[in-house]
Amino acid sequence: MSTSITATAAWRALAAHADAMRGRHLRELFAADPQRGERLRLQACGIYLDYAKNRIDDQTLRLLLDLAEAAGLRARIDAMFAGERINATEDRAVLHVALRAPRGADIRVDGANVVPEVHTVLDRMAAFAERVRSGAWLGHGGRPVRNVVNIGIGGSDLGPVMAYEALRHYSARELRFRFVSNIDATDFTEAVRDLDARETLFIVSSKTFTTLETMTNAHSARAWLLQQLGGDEAAVAKHFVAVSTHAAEVARFGIAADNMFGFWDWVGGRYSMDSAIGLSTMLAIGPAQFHAMLAGFHEIDQHFRTAPFERNLPVLMALIGLWHNNFLGAHTAAVLPYEQYLKRFPAYLQQLTMESNGKSVRVDGAAVGCDTGPVYWGEPGTNGQHSFYQLIHQGTRLVPCDFIAFGRSLNPLGAHHDLLLANVFAQGQALAFGKTEAELRAEGVPERLIAHKRFDGNRPSNTLLLEVLDPGNLGRLVALYEHLVFTQGAVWGIDSFDQWGVELGKVLAQRIAPELAGDAPIAHDSSTNALIAHYRRLRRG
Numbered sequence: 148m149s150t151s152i153t154a155t156a157a158w159r160a161l162a163a164h165a166d167a168m169r170g171r172h173l174r175e176l177f178a179a180d181p182q183r184g185e186r187l188r189l190q191a192c193g194i195y196l197d198y199a200k201n202r203i204d205d206q207t208l209r210l211l212l213d214l215a216e217a218a219g220l221r222a223r224i225d226a227m228f229a230g231e232r233i234n235a236t237e238d239r240a241v242l243h244v245a246l247r248a249p250r251g252a253d254i255r256v257d258g259a260n261v262v263p264e265v266h267t268v269l270d271r272m273a274a275f276a277e278r279v280r281s282g283a284w285l286g287h288g289g290r291p292v293r294n295v296v297n298i299g300i301g302g303s304d305l306g307p308v309m310a311y312e313a314l315r316h317y318s319a320r321e322l323r324f325r326f327v328s329n330i331d332a333t334d335f336t337e338a339v340r341d342l343d344a345r346e347t348l349f350i351v352s353s354k355t356f357t358t359l360e361t362m363t364n365a366h367s368a369r370a371w372l373l374q375q376l377g378g379d380e381a382a383v384a385k386h387f388v389a390v391s392t393h394a395a396e397v398a399r400f401g402i403a404a405d406n407m408f409g410f411w412d413w414v415g416g417r418y419s420m421d422s423a424i425g426l427s428t429m430l431a432i433g434p435a436q437f438h439a440m441l442a443g444f445h446e447i448d449q450h451f452r453t454a455p456f457e458r459n460l461p462v463l464m465a466l467i468g469l470w471h472n473n474f475l476g477a478h479t480a481a482v483l484p485y486e487q488y489l490k491r492f493p494a495y496l497q498q499l500t501m502e503s504n505g506k507s508v509r510v511d512g513a514a515v516g517c518d519t520g521p522v523y524w525g526e527p528g529t530n531g532q533h534s535f536y537q538l539i540h541q542g543t544r545l546v547p548c549d550f551i552a553f554g555r556s557l558n559p560l561g562a563h564h565d566l567l568l569a570n571v572f573a574q575g576q577a578l579a580f581g582k583t584e585a586e587l588r589a590e591g592v593p594e595r596l597i598a599h600k601r602f603d604g605n606r607p608s609n610t611l612l613l614e615v616l617d618p619g620n621l622g623r624l625v626a627l628y629e630h631l632v633f634t635q636g637a638v639w640g641i642d643s644f645d646q647w648g649v650e651l652g653k654v655l656a657q658r659i660a661p662e663l664a665g666d667a668p669i670a671h672d673s674s675t676n677a678l679i680a681h682y683r684r685l686r687r688g
């Protein structure tokens with residue numbers, strides 16, 4: 148699309164409509180339409196989405212759907228599935244959907260079907276996972292693996308750690324999983340301090356196999372292992388495997404080709420948890436459950452590709468989110484899973500959403516002309532309720548919330564689950580309807596406290612209700628947000644698949660690192676110079 152989305156009639160119509168909607172309250176919208184709760188909900192792929200508690204009416208939805216048409220969303224979706232190089236600045240196709248396509252599907256990049264090679268890697272991963280899980284894979288001293296340490300960062304860490312935590316219930320409990328990402332040595336040291344190297348397998352996960360943090364940690368892991376195992380280099384082959392697109396770098400590190408699991412440049416780091424980057428997940432839950440997760444992803448892919456936009460979960464959620472962001476002035480979006488196993492889901496979504504849509508220029512390099520990706524954040528409920536929910540309820544900022552809950556607990560215990568669900572429903576209700584001064588007075592609240600105890604309400608939320616947290620539903624949830632991000636990026640006309648914004652800091656760190664040890668003159672800005680000088684004094688002790 149060559150013109151900015153903000154210049155379209157659809158955008159202007161939404162802006163005008165927003166002026167009218169700003170004065171309307173959810174109390175009023177619900178009162179005017181007793182069926183609103185049944186009408187503004189969508190059930191697909193085992194997900195029940197209640198979107199009635201958003202500040203929208205039928206006209207808002209119509210205009211948002213017009214906006215999607217004006218942005219050429221359908222063509223953008225088709226282009227992605229057709230393997231076009233929609234990651235224009237990196238000249239790459241974007242085909243994470245091929246990672247979960249069933250055997251026999253046909254998805255092409257440059258004329259070649261990539262699905263067979265996806266399944267070749269999945270089969271190799273499965274064979275390896277079975278050997279480790281059964282105890283057939285032996286370490287250097289002849290012992291089976293008991294500890295698996297994934298070393299990676301960004302998409303090579305956040306997906307694996309989130310999926311491990313999310314699916315811990317389904318995991319082989321005799322295996323211990325650790326995840327090392329930070330270049331801060333504390334991360335590695337604490338991860339291995341109680342591990343026996345003879346029983347430890349390291350997975351070095353890095354798309355490029357050049358990332359400073361990962362390679363530094365991988366070299367420290369290699370040194371730790373060799374030191375514990377008497378220095379025999381032959382041990383590396385038994386205790387290190389790699390997941391990467393970069394065979395030459397993997398070989399340079401000393402990991403044999405047999406111990407490398409590949410993926411492809413058309414898989415973005417933050418879209419890679421269902422590629423070989425998910426090897427730790429497969430080790431934890433086994434190949435069959437991993438495939439169940441892939442099937443969940445695929446179900447949403449098909450839904451996204453084929454469902455009409457007004458009944459399309461990711462599209463609807465994306466458009467409503469965009470409405471909050473661009474027309475009602477919300478700058479953030481909270482994701483609040485009422486499921487303890489999803490405790491790392493918000494952190495995972497932060498990279499997915501913000502590295503994808505934290506852009507201020509369009510694909511053609513022109514300024515976007517409107518706000519793009521909101522700041523995503525969140526914590527599992529109910530903990531957040533006793534922390535930051537105060538601001539969501541009574542603060543000055545508008546914070547749209549996505550509540551995520553499940554019909555059944557994986558750990559049923561007394562009344563816990565009903566109480567958990569009562570809380571999530573109550574939060575959405577309180578945010579939407581608030582509490583009026585009249586209600587407070589009727590309860591006899593003293594006049595001096597009325598202003599403090601008043602809840603304005605009119606604060607938007609979605610509630611996603613699924614049956615139970617299992618691998619398939621995790622896949623569905625992740626794919627839902629992946630395609631939500633895609634949809635918003637397509638409307639803004641940005642490249643959601645590059646991440647140039649992380650480069651500058653990396654380059655500057657490489658320049659600064661060698662300067663810290665010596666006392667040679669430094670020539671940065673005065674603030675950085677002073678910080679380096681002070682650090683030099685501190686490190687001398």
Ligand code: F6P
Pocket residue numbers: 300301302303352353354355356357358361416417502646649
């Ligand atoms: O932070 C930038 C980034 O390139 C992410 O997109 C990626 O997930 C992460 O670094 C890790 O990269 P790699 O897998 O190549 O080590």
